[in-house]
Amino acid sequence: xxxxxxxxxxxxxxxxxxxxxxxxxxxxxxxxxxxxxxxxxxxxxxxxxxxxxxxxxxxxxxxxxxxxxxxxxxxxxxxxxxxxxxxxxxxxxxxxxxxxxxxxxxxxxxxxxxxxxxxxxxxxxxxxxxxxxxxxxxxxxxxxxxxxxxxxxxxxxxxxxxxxxxxxxxxxxxxxxxxxxxxxxxxxxxxxxxxxxxxxxxxxxxxxxxxxxxxxxxxxxxxxxxxxxxxxxxxxxxxxxxxxxxxxxxxxxxxxxxxxxxxxxxxxxxxxxxxxxxxxxxxxxxxxxxxxxxxxxxxxxxxxxxxxxxxxxxxxxxxxxxxxxxxxxxxxxxxxxxxxxxxxxxxxxxxxxxxxxxxxxxxxxxxxxxxxxxxxxxxxxxxxxxxxxxxxxxxxxxxxxxxxxxxxxxxxxxxxxxxxxxxxxxxxxxxxxxxxxxxxxxxxxxx
Amino acid sequence: xxxxxxxxxxxxxxxxxxxxxxxxxxxxxxxxxxxxxxxxxxxxxxxxxxxxxxxxxxxxxxxxxxxxxxxxxxxxxxxxxxxxxxxxxxxxxxxxxxxxxxxxxxxxxxxxxxxxxxxxxxxxxxxxxxxxxxxxxxxxxxxxxxxxxxxxxxxxxxxxxxxxxxxxxxxxxxxxxxxxxxxxxxxxxxxxxxxxxxxxxxxxxxxxxxxxxxxxxxxxxxxxxxxxxxxxxxxxxxxxxxxxxxxxxxxxxxxxxxxxxxxxx
Numbered sequence: 150x151x152x153x154x155x156x157x158x159x160x161x162x163x164x165x166x167x168x169x170x171x172x173x174x175x176x177x178x179x180x181x182x183x184x185x186x187x188x189x190x191x192x193x194x195x196x197x198x199x200x201x202x203x204x205x206x207x208x209x210x211x212x213x214x215x216x217x218x219x220x221x222x223x224x225x226x227x228x229x230x231x232x233x234x235x236x237x238x239x240x241x242x243x244x245x246x247x248x249x250x251x252x253x254x255x256x257x258x259x260x261x262x263x264x265x266x267x268x269x270x271x272x273x274x275x276x277x278x279x280x281x282x283x284x285x286x287x288x289x290x291x292x293x294x295x296x297x298x299x300x301x302x303x304x305x306x307x308x309x310x311x312x313x314x315x316x317x318x319x320x321x322x323x324x325x326x327x328x329x330x331x332x333x334x335x336x337x338x339x340x341x342x343x344x345x346x347x348x349x350x351x352x353x354x355x356x357x358x359x360x361x362x363x364x365x366x367x368x369x370x371x372x373x374x375x376x377x378x379x380x381x382x383x384x385x386x387x388x389x390x391x392x393x394x395x396x397x398x399x400x401x402x403x404x405x406x407x408x409x410x411x412x413x414x415x416x417x418x419x420x421x422x423x424x425x426x427x428x429x430x431x432x433x434x435x436x437x438x439x440x441x442x443x444x445x446x447x448x449x450x451x452x453x454x455x456x457x458x459x460x461x462x463x464x465x466x467x468x469x470x471x472x473x474x475x476x477x478x479x480x481x482x483x484x485x486x487x488x489x490x491x492x493x494x495x496x497x498x499x500x501x502x503x504x505x506x507x508x509x510x511x512x513x514x515x516x517x518x519x520x521x522x523x524x525x526x527x528x529x530x531x532x533x534x535x536x537x538x539x540x541x542x543x544x545x546x547x548x549x550x551x552x553x554x555x556x557x558x559x560x561x562x563x564x565x566x567x568x569x570x571x572x573x574x575x576x577x578x579x580x581x582x583x584x585x586x587x588x589x590x591x592x593x594x595x596x
Numbered sequence: 597x598x599x600x601x602x603x604x605x606x607x608x609x610x611x612x613x614x615x616x617x618x619x620x621x622x623x624x625x626x627x628x629x630x631x632x633x634x635x636x637x638x639x640x641x642x643x644x645x646x647x648x649x650x651x652x653x654x655x656x657x658x659x660x661x662x663x664x665x666x667x668x669x670x671x672x673x674x675x676x677x678x679x680x681x682x683x684x685x686x687x688x689x690x691x692x693x694x695x696x697x698x699x700x701x702x703x704x705x706x707x708x709x710x711x712x713x714x715x716x717x718x719x720x721x722x723x724x725x726x727x728x729x730x731x732x733x734x735x736x737x738x739x740x741x742x743x744x745x746x747x748x749x750x751x752x753x754x755x756x757x758x759x760x761x762x763x764x765x766x767x768x769x770x771x772x773x774x775x776x777x778x779x780x781x782x783x784x785x786x787x788x789x790x791x792x793x794x795x796x797x798x799x800x801x802x803x804x805x806x807x808x809x810x811x812x813x814x815x816x817x818x819x820x821x822x823x824x825x826x827x828x829x830x831x832x833x834x835x836x837x838x839x840x841x842x843x844x845x846x847x848x849x850x851x852x853x854x855x856x857x858x859x860x861x
Contacts, residue, residue: 482717483694
């Protein structure tokens with residue numbers, strides 16, 4: 150027995166190293182090669198990831214930036230009292246206004262020296278069908294302007310806009326019954342004369358969605374408000390509920406089978422597909438509680454359910470990361486459990502909690518699937534909600550739902566807007582992440 | 597109050613501040629402290645020595661019920677401070693801990709200013725009526741902990757920016773600030789260099805005039821230097837307790853002798 154151990158002991162003992170330190174032996178060479186290989190794998194993984202990111206950003210930017218400019222036609226429109234009064238008396242008011250604009254447009258063409266044999270109705274196709282409504286809105290808002298000539302920047306139709314952006318070509322127009330090559334000749338000359346111009350399109354950022362026939366008028370503003378109210382609901386509900394639940398579970402709850410079960414279930418909830426939360430919200434909030442459909446309040450409630458596990462998990466992690474010595478110190482000077490948590494542990498966990506909350510919010514902001522089920526997709530909100538209550542309760546959409554809606558529509562002009570909407574959404578997400586980073590830096594304390 | 601603590605039966609003038617009888621501590625199934633009987637005298641320094649895992653820290657943490665924070669820990673027996681059973685259901689551990697302060701192994705100042713570190717205890721216990729009161733308590737505590745001269749000009753700087761030894765003295769000042777009667781120290785110098793250690797030991801000697809101090813230490817030299825009485829723990833048993841000099845020069849138990857002569861531990 151002793152002999153064998155002695156023998157194996159001798160056998161295990163490393164033989165004296167032969168050779169010089171200046172020569173690398175085969176084992177070391179192998180190990181070094183393995184390390185170099187692993188570094189290469191890692192680096193190439195990072196490079197692949199970066200390439201995908203660059204490709205993604207490049208596509209989004211190249212497709213989406215054009216949504217931020219829009220073509221306008223500058224037309225001085227004489228607002229004569231007799232004509233306006235006649236138009237207001239008529240049943241189809243905007244079509245009368247359209248006639249007024251049509252005449253003014255013809256005058257613009259002739260004074261610019263552009264001759265055409267096109268009828269006023271054909272010329273009208275170059276303008277957005279919303280142009281007449283915007284002239285009327287202006288007149289109603291400024292009655293004093295009646296009798297004067299006012300210069301309007303009217304939206305060009307999406308085809309004209311598409312032509313100037315290179316989306317619509319002359320070949321495309323063969324099958325197009327709206328516009329033909331003659332129109333484009335006029336557009337070229339108007340553009341040269343500076344009457345047709347591309348400008349930054351504030352309406353895309355602040356405006357409401359528009360119907361299928363008026364992509365040039367569609368904006369993401371109203372759904373942005375919908376998203377804003379939803380996020381408000383999510384923040385107000387999920388932050389206190391999530392933080393309170395985490396503090397209880399982490400600091401106060403007894404460790405037994407029941408709390409283990411809760412813990413496992415919270416982790417599972419975080420992995421539940423969001424559409425499941427959507428159908429839960431449909432059943433619980435709309436069918437059972439009879440809350441209004443398509444309302445940001447309901448959307449917010451559903452997204453709260455979805456965000457809670459994220460917030461609870463990150464809050465518990467950051468509570469756990471506060472060193473126990475701080476808790477001991479507080480208890481040691483006679484602080485109660487709650488005082489030690491609220492005076493010492495929570496402030497130290499704050500950066501983690503805030504980061505988790507903001508990341509949860511950012512996730513919720515980009516979530517589309519649950520909104521499908523509670524009716525926040527496919528609805529065209531044409532008006533900005535008036536007042537806070539309406540903001541929560543009136544039917545609205547949300548940014549990702551609006552983007553999805555645009556991507557679905559046939560007209561390529563909407564497709565461009567979907568990309569533009571994604572840029573705006575990404576800007577929001579980036580801002581939120583930057584805020585998270587700043588907060589983390591700010592509250593972070595070292596010890 | 598069925599049984600008053602032994603006061604005069606013990607020889608000498610030392611009155612027991614703390615008396616423990618038949619104390620058992622369990623961590624789940626583990627029997628960590630077995631039948632410990634111990635009296636701790638008022639205004640003396642009592643050192644707990646013994647090899648790692650012998651239960652000396654566990655026993656120390658029974659004295660201010662810090663073990664309550666560990667779910668699986670169960671304490672049996674009778675521990676009295678000034679004759680009052682501290683495990684009585686009527687006793688609130690929070691009040692107890694204001695009376696029995698604690699200094700931990702690693703300096704653990706709050707990540708706040710030096711001032712706030714000390715003012716925290718008095719604030720939550722309502723010990724000061726005004727800002728001036730609080731200022732005085734802070735200055736006093738720092739003076740008693742021998743830190744005042746070093747930090748008086750930078751009370752608003754973070755306590756975590758001090759050196760290790762200063763941090764530990766800050767923790768002692770923080771414990772003093774709530775006017776405890778007993779201060780428990782759990783290896784307070786194990787993370788410090790010899791010079792900082794010497795300062796803390798000096799401080800412990802001064803504090804003895806006003807407080808009952810119980811110190812757990814791994815260093816037998818430290819026990820010999822700072823304590824008047826020493827208790828030797830081994831495998832959850834209290835092997836021997838007596839005058840420090842006696843323990844180190846003339847231990848009665850074989851295990852004590854083996855430990856202090858370095859044969860194990």
